[in-house]
Amino acid sequence: MSMNRYRRALLGSALSGAAGLSMPALVRAGNGAARVVVVGGGFGGATAARYLRRLAPQLQVTLVEPAQRFYTCPFSNLYLAGLRSWESIGHGYDELRAAGVEVVHARAEDVDAGARRLRLDGGQTLTWDRLVLSPGVDMRWNALEGYDQAAAELAPHAWKAGAQTLLLRRQMQAMKDGGTFVMVIPDNPFRCPPGPYERAAMVAHYFKQHKPRSKILLLDAKENFSKKALFLQGWKALYGDMIEWLGVSRDGQAVRVDARRREVETVFGALHQADVLNVIPPQKAGLIAERAGVTDASGWAPVKGENFESTQVPGIHVLGDASFAGPMPKSGFAANNQGKMAAVAIAAELSGQTVPAASYANTCYSLIGPGYGISVAGIYKAEQGRLIDVPGTVGISPMEGDAAFRAAEARYGAAWYAAISEEIWGR
Numbered sequence: 001m002s003m004n005r006y007r008r009a010l011l012g013s014a015l016s017g018a019a020g021l022s023m024p025a026l027v028r029a030g031n032g033a034a035r036v037v038v039v040g041g042g043f044g045g046a047t048a049a050r051y052l053r054r055l056a057p058q059l060q061v062t063l064v065e066p067a068q069r070f071y072t073c074p075f076s077n078l079y080l081a082g083l084r085s086w087e088s089i090g091h092g093y094d095e096l097r098a099a100g101v102e103v104v105h106a107r108a109e110d111v112d113a114g115a116r117r118l119r120l121d122g123g124q125t126l127t128w129d130r131l132v133l134s135p136g137v138d139m140r141w142n143a144l145e146g147y148d149q150a151a152a153e154l155a156p157h158a159w160k161a162g163a164q165t166l167l168l169r170r171q172m173q174a175m176k177d178g179g180t181f182v183m184v185i186p187d188n189p190f191r192c193p194p195g196p197y198e199r200a201a202m203v204a205h206y207f208k209q210h211k212p213r214s215k216i217l218l219l220d221a222k223e224n225f226s227k228k229a230l231f232l233q234g235w236k237a238l239y240g241d242m243i244e245w246l247g248v249s250r251d252g253q254a255v256r257v258d259a260r261r262r263e264v265e266t267v268f269g270a271l272h273q274a275d276v277l278n279v280i281p282p283q284k285a286g287l288i289a290e291r292a293g294v295t296d297a298s299g300w301a302p303v304k305g306e307n308f309e310s311t312q313v314p315g316i317h318v319l320g321d322a323s324f325a326g327p328m329p330k331s332g333f334a335a336n337n338q339g340k341m342a343a344v345a346i347a348a349e350l351s352g353q354t355v356p357a358a359s360y361a362n363t364c365y366s367l368i369g370p371g372y373g374i375s376v377a378g379i380y381k382a383e384q385g386r387l388i389d390v391p392g393t394v395g396i397s398p399m400e401g402d403a404a405f406r407a408a409e410a411r412y413g414a415a416w417y418a419a420i421s422e423e424i425w426g427r
């Protein structure tokens with residue numbers, strides 16, 4: 001099967017459940033229309049809210065999200081490179097409102113799972129028949145010695161798109177030619193496994209244009225990473241020796257950061273001095289998931305593969321990065337896919353219908369330079385509650401792809417971004 005047909009098959013399988021569902025009245029026993037409250041207006045949450053309304057227009061759907069405008073992490077590396085404007089990666093909520101979703105701009109503070117109540121920071125309380133949490137990640141401050149919230153103002157993580165991304169870009173612009181950009185990369189699991197390596201390429205693109213004598217040093221807490229062979233090949237082809245990657249076996253694991261001095265110390269005591277220091281710390285599920293009691297000792301929320309319902313608290317579904325979804329990576333594509341599947345399952349369950357068999361897909365594109373893209377794809381399914389990958393479906397795009405192939409992958413990546421943004425937030 002060609003790569004394109006393969007991808008269309010993935011998307012088809014991911015949506016087949018949604019297409020087949022007919023919707024009788026979704027009525028809560030004796031008490032009006034059922035209500036689903038969704039926390040988080042990012043990839044997972046906004047998708048679930050939109051699809052719940054589409055599948056079951058009788059349902060009351062409330063989306064709780066503090067930001068008026070959501071800036072996506074996907075393509076924020078391209079912003080750092082100077083290849084995308086900041087505004088082009090921001091999306092509002094007007095079209096979700098037009099689709100019948102009640103959007104409340106507030107932060108969810110606490111969850112009373114027994115009473116099915118959610119408390120917001122303004123003091124308002126919402127009750128639900130189902131609660132969907134898609135709060136993304138929070139940083140584990142101080143898990144890496146010296147890296148706390150104050151340190152992030154000096155050595156940004158830029159792992160949530162917003163002020164941190166803008167700060168990192170300003171630091172890159174202020175850096176002298178011949179400077180060193182050091183990135184500290186955590187062990188698995190973390191948001192967007194290929195993200196740091198795409199970022200390295202995008203920073204290199206910017207340096208090549210504006211500060212060609214500069215270096216990029218990647219200090220990594222692991223030995224292998226997503227699409228490693230493709231990244232190493234692409235970095236070399238486009239940027240020569242500008243990017244140096246040190247895995248654990250070459251003393252790449254950072255143990256301490258001094259953000260004020262922009263210094264990083266590694267396990268075996270090497271001290272690296274940065275001109276720009278980008279620290280991506282270890283992460284965990286967004287705090288509200290912990291408050292709801294759906295996280296375990298790992299810091300992530302285990303879920304049932306069939307519908308992303310928490311294995312710990314019935315009636316609460318956890319999507320996207322906050323969930324522990326077995327082999328599915330923490331990506332926007334995956335969160336969007338899980339949002340659709342959870343919406344299908346919730347709509348079916350609330351109307352007493354059989355939940356269709358779940359099938360999930362993921363594709364992650366990364367850009368190494370203009371006209372040079374790479375990707376990884378996979379299909380996943382639920383088996384006895386657990387998510388597993390369908391044998392033979394998880395793989396990277398061919399190493400031997402020629403220039404035309406790489407250019408096509410770059411175009412697919414851009415098309416993916418346009419399509420998924422439109423699907424979730426509208427324009």
Ligand SMILES: Cc1cc2nc3c(=O)[nH]c(=O)nc-3n(C[C@H](O)[C@H](O)[C@H](O)COP(=O)(O)OP(=O)(O)OC[C@H]3O[C@@H](n4cnc5c(N)ncnc54)[C@H](O)[C@@H]3O)c2cc1C
Nearest residue numbers: 040042043044073074108135136192320321330331332333
């Ligand atoms: C640099 C970078 C590049 C990336 N590139 C890609 C890519 O190319 N492709 C891809 O598929 N993925 C990519 N990702 C990963 C992608 O961003 C995440 O996997 C995706 O955002 C996860 O969706 P989510 O719904 O779990 O969280 P998010 O999309 O982060 O949404 C979470 C939302 O919840 C809100 N929230 C949190 N707590 C509360 C609360 N208490 N009350 C109310 N709202 C709350 C937040 O404000 C936020 O809007 C990238 C990530 C990074 C960091």
